[in-house]
Amino acid sequence: xxxxxxxxxxxxxxxxxxxxxxxxxxxxxxxxxxLTTDRWRGEGGxxxxxxxxxPLILSTGAISIQHFVDRIFLTWxxxxxxxxxxxxxxxSFTIESLFIGxxxxxxxxxxxxxxAGHDERIGPVIWQGMYVAxxxxxxxxxxMPFAGVFFGAVGHGALVCRYETRYFQILCLGAAPAVWSTxxxxxxxxxxxxxxxxxxxxxxxxxxxFLDYVLxxxxxxxxxxxxxxxxxxxxxxxxFACAVYCALIFRRKYDKRFHxxxxxxxxxxxxxxxxxxxxxxxxxxxxxxxGFAVFILLIGRMGTVNLAATNIAFNISALAFMPMIGFxxxxxxxxxxxxxxxxxxxxxxxxxxxxxxxxxxxxSIAVLYVxxxxxxLAPFAAHANGGDFGPISRLAVILLRFVAFYSLFxxxxxxxxxxxxxxxxxxxxxxxxxxxxxxxxxxPSYIAMVVFNAHIYTGWAIATAYVSLLGIVFLIRFxxxxxxxxxxxxxxxxxxxxxxxxxxxxxxxx
Numbered sequence: 219x220x221x222x223x224x225x226x227x228x229x230x231x232x233x234x235x236x237x238x239x240x241x242x243x244x245x246x247x248x249x250x251x252x253l254t255t256d257r258w259r260g261e262g263g264x265x266x267x268x269x270x271x272x273p274l275i276l277s278t279g280a281i282s283i284q285h286f287v288d289r290i291f292l293t294w295x296x297x298x299x300x301x302x303x304x305x306x307x308x309x310s311f312t313i314e315s316l317f318i319g320x321x322x323x324x325x326x327x328x329x330x331x332x333x334a335g336h337d338e339r340i341g342p343v344i345w346q347g348m349y350v351a352x353x354x355x356x357x358x359x360x361x362m363p364f365a366g367v368f369f370g371a372v373g374h375g376a377l378v379c380r381y382e383t384r385y386f387q388i389l390c391l392g393a394a395p396a397v398w399s400t401x402x403x404x405x406x407x408x409x410x411x412x413x414x415x416x417x418x419x420x421x422x423x424x425x426x427x428f429l430d431y432v433l434x435x436x437x438x439x440x441x442x443x444x445x446x447x448x449x450x451x452x453x454x455x456x457x458f459a460c461a462v463y464c465a466l467i468f469r470r471k472y473d474k475r476f477h478x479x480x481x482x483x484x485x486x487x488x489x490x491x492x493x494x495x496x497x498x499x500x501x502x503x504x505x506x507x508x509g510f511a512v513f514i515l516l517i518g519r520m521g522t523v524n525l526a527a528t529n530i531a532f533n534i535s536a537l538a539f540m541p542m543i544g545f546x547x548x549x550x551x552x553x554x555x556x557x558x559x560x561x562x563x564x565x566x567x568x569x570x571x572x573x574x575x576x577x578x579x580x581x582s583i584a585v586l587y588v589x590x591x592x593x594x595l596a597p598f599a600a601h602a603n604g605g606d607f608g609p610i611s612r613l614a615v616i617l618l619r620f621v622a623f624y625s626l627f628x629x630x631x632x633x634x635x636x637x638x639x640x641x642x643x644x645x646x647x648x649x650x651x652x653x654x655x656x657x658x659x660x661x662p663s664y665i666a667m668v669v670f671n672a673h674i675y676t677g678w679a680i681a682t683a684y685v686s687l688l689g690i691v692f693l694i695r696f697x698x699x700x701x702x703x704x705x706x707x708x709x710x711x712x713x714x715x716x717x718x719x720x721x722x723x724x725x726x727x728x
Contacts, residue, residue: 261556261564264571267548271572273416274407274544280416280423281540284455286597287427288448289533291434293526293598293607299445301522302381304529305374305514309382310389312507313361314396317354319500320492321347321401325547326554326640327492328408330705333558339488340405341473341481346489347401350496355394362390374518374525385449392453395460402463405478407551418462426455498648499639505648509655513681516667517674524674527613534594534614535621538583539628545576546636553640553701562641562702569637569696577629587622591615617678624682630689634696641701650691659684 258264292299324347331339369382399418406414432440433447443450473479514532518525549572556565586593595611635647662680666672695701 261561261567263567264575267545267552267568267571267575270410270412270551271545271548273412274547275541276544277412277416277419278540278542278544278547280420283537284423284426286533286537288430288452289529290597290600291430292445292448293530294600295434295444297522297526297607297610298375298377299381299448300529301374301518301525302378303385303445303448304532305372305511305518305525306369306382306385307389308507308511308514309368310386310393312504312511313358314354314393315503315507316500317350317357317393317397318400319503320350320496321397322404323492323496323499323639323644324401324404325408325551326495326642328404329410329551329554329640330558332409333555337475338477338481340408341477341479342483342485342488343492344401344405344467344478345482346485346492347404348398349484349489350492351394351397351401354397358390358393362387365390372515372518375522378518378522378525381445385445388446388449388453392456395453395456399456399459399463402460402467405463405467405472405476407547408554410551410555412548414466418459418466421462422455422459425458426451429454495642495644498644502644502648502651505651505655509651509659509684510681512660513663513677516663517677520667520674523609523613526610527617528674528678530595530598530610530614531617531621534587534618535625537594538580538625539632542576542579542629542632545572546632548572549633550636550640553637557641557702557705565637565641566702569633572637573629573633576633577626580625580629584622584625587618587625591618594618613674616675620675620678620682624685627686627689630693631685634689634692638692638696638701642704643695643701646695647692650688650695654684654688654691658687 289300289303292303324343327343328340331337331343365386366379366383369379369386372379372382374382403415403418406412429451430448432438433443433451434445435447436442440447467478469478510532514525514528517528549569552568553565556562556568591614595614599607599611639647659681663677666676666680667674
């Protein structure tokens with residue numbers, strides 16, 4: 219590999235050795251001890267958690283691979299497309315996240331209804347989530363015409379701005395199916411049946427990656443569409459996932475037990491409760507993503523190299539981070555079910571077990587970020603122009619050290635925020651995300667990078683402090699225990715059935 223385009227193999231050895239010693243002596247002893255105890259067995263043990271989380275990890279991992287490959291292709295295409303795709307994508311997701319945060323909370327309702335034994339309420343709450351998706355679709359269509367004005371005002375280069383506008387507008391067309399799929403996936407996830415979710419996401423990822431290749435570069439007779447092709451591929455995968463979920467869930471056997479078809483009516487009380495708990499969850503998603511969106515837009519004012527390196531570092535971080543979202547969702551589901559069953563002690567046990575597993579994984583990846591960054595950067599460099607990519611790769615190596623540090627605290631964010639959300643403590647999560655995002659990330663980043671024209675490292679130090687402090691706050695809230703007395707579902711008296719249901723196992727087939 220040429221010097222101009224190669225990724226540096228030099229390692230800050232004292233720092234690596236210090237990290238290894240830190241993890242080895244401080245954490246591994248307790249982890250090994252926990253693995254040899256009864257943490258594997260019983261309710262809330264590692265076995266139950268891994269059984270539920272495994273498909274979710276593969277599912278979210280497939281999504282992260284999808285984004286990773288998408289960014290690699292655009293890096294090969296041109297520096298301007300890789301510089302444009304993350305700002306446009308994260309602005310799109312910022313707006314979409316408000317609705318996704320509401321729709322994903324359908325999973326918590328399903329988990330608590332399922333845990334309480336009220337299966338007939340599962341279909342109606344899924345339909346309320348789909349009505350949220352319809353609202354999301356209309357809203358995104360209304361904002362599409364203003365994309366050019368927004369990105370033009372940000373201050374990025376003219377070509378980058380044009381690419382950002384194009385990518386954002388196409389993604390707006392996929393907002394409704396993306397939110398719809400999120401609500402529908404809650405049908406399976408809330409019942410701890412995560413294999414169908416995994417297979418749908420893996421298939422959608424395969425379609426996205428294939429269309430990425432043929433549409434970005436113009437292969438197999440398709441036109442060369444560049445960044446527009448990447449956006450079309452993403453929207454197509456959303457539509458595919460939505461269609462498959464509908465085909466699976468709206469079957470007669472599910473309608474009989476869960477009212478997936480007959481529960482189509484708008485229920486004012488149920489919709490209001492979904493908004494009561496889901497809207498703070500959506501606002502939390504929105505503020506959290508918006509904080510990083512503003513951060514990336516501010517980085518973009520520093521030039522294409524800084525923006526491209528930041529985008530690559532974040533995408534490498536997401537490659538390792540997204541699978542752990544599967545652990546977070548698993549913890550949230552188990553907490554919701556156990557709260558519905560009246561077993562908060564089991565929910566607490568599951569949460570701590572989830573943290574041990576997540577932290578072990580994130581710590582291992584953090585060591586690799588510092589010791590072998592070239593493992594992650596090599597795919598970006600493979601077909602990129604050496605002269606263009608050389609400065610980007612050298613800066614990205616340094617930025618990955620920031621990622622390595624805050625990854626350890628991200629384990630706190632993933633697990634403990636998911637746990638208290640699963641119980642219904644969404645308002646606290648929303649409040650903390652809002653206060654911390656504005657007060658610790660957005661305002662300090664603006665002052666440092668715009669007012670004082672600080673170095674990019676200062677901006678990344680601020681982002682690292684934000685993630686770290688947020689993780690500590692959620693740990694403290696979880697240990698306070700208020701979440702144990704929360705519940706999002708209404709009281710529904712059990713009906714006494716004169717006969718046992720026929721073939722209950724058959725009803726649970728995907």
